[in-house]
Amino acid sequence: MPRTGPFEKHIERYENWFVRNRFAYLSELKAVRVLWNDCSPSLEIGVGSGLFAAPLKIEFGVEPAYKMAFLARERGINVIRGIAEALPLKDDLFCQALMVTTICFVDDPLASIREAARVLKHRGHLVIGLVDKESPLGRRYEVEKEKSLFYREATFYSTDEVIRFMKQAGFGNFSFSQAIFSPLEKIFGVEQPISGYGKGSFVVIRGTIGKS
Numbered sequence: 001m002p003r004t005g006p007f008e009k010h011i012e013r014y015e016n017w018f019v020r021n022r023f024a025y026l027s028e029l030k031a032v033r034v035l036w037n038d039c040s041p042s043l044e045i046g047v048g049s050g051l052f053a054a055p056l057k058i059e060f061g062v063e064p065a066y067k068m069a070f071l072a073r074e075r076g077i078n079v080i081r082g083i084a085e086a087l088p089l090k091d092d093l094f095c096q097a098l099m100v101t102t103i104c105f106v107d108d109p110l111a112s113i114r115e116a117a118r119v120l121k122h123r124g125h126l127v128i129g130l131v132d133k134e135s136p137l138g139r140r141y142e143v144e145k146e147k148s149l150f151y152r153e154a155t156f157y158s159t160d161e162v163i164r165f166m167k168q169a170g171f172g173n174f175s176f177s178q179a180i181f182s183p184l185e186k187i188f189g190v191e192q193p194i195s196g197y198g199k200g201s202f203v204v205i206r207g208t209i210g211k212s
Contacts, residue, residue: 021187028129028180030190030191031178032056032100032129032204035125035127035176035206037125040059041094041095042096043059043096044060044062045097045115046063047079050071050075084106084112095124097127104131104154114170125206128204128206130157131180131201131202132203137180137184163207166205170209179200
């Protein structure tokens with residue numbers, strides 16, 4: 001079942017997080033841009049309110065939360081209501097797909113990644129951004145999750161776990177970018193992302209799908 005309750009009830013608090021933590025958000029966006037290609041058509045799975053899709057010029061989004069989908073549409077995204085494990089889309093449609101902090105909210109991460117593979121064209125890319133559960137921020141979120149409106153029901157994964165899911169779904173040729181090297185309250189400017197993973201709390205993984 002989609003974990004949409006907090007995102008329907010507390011959408012203003014969700015949007016305000018990105019205002020309060022503007023430099024962290026822009027650092028994450030910059031880390032995604034490193035691995036994002038300019039190609040069309042593209043898709044964000046779990047598009048939320050469109051805060052990543054809009055600046056990346058992603059045309060289409062899938063989102064289960066009604067109020068989030070409404071905001072994303074206002075930001076110019078063509079949004080379809082649906083869940084990551086059963087995308088309401090045909091096969092082989094997109095050159096690229098994005099999932100940012102979505103993997104921790106799905107019921108079945110492997111099924112979600114396999115669905116992304118299904119709707120991607122041959123040699124298409126899936127880009128996943130996540131808070132690594134083994135990072136300082138990931139450990140902090142895990143400890144404080146019972147107090148969090150949004151992460152209370154989240155299941156955090158490590159980068160290696162997500163890579164394993166992606167390999168099982170047929171992805172290879174991986175690239176990595178990372179950001180968020182300080183506690184959120186101590187980020188006073190946009191961070192420069194670096195390649196690899198293991199240093200930054202926010203990790204971006206890009207994999208390529210090969211189809212026969």
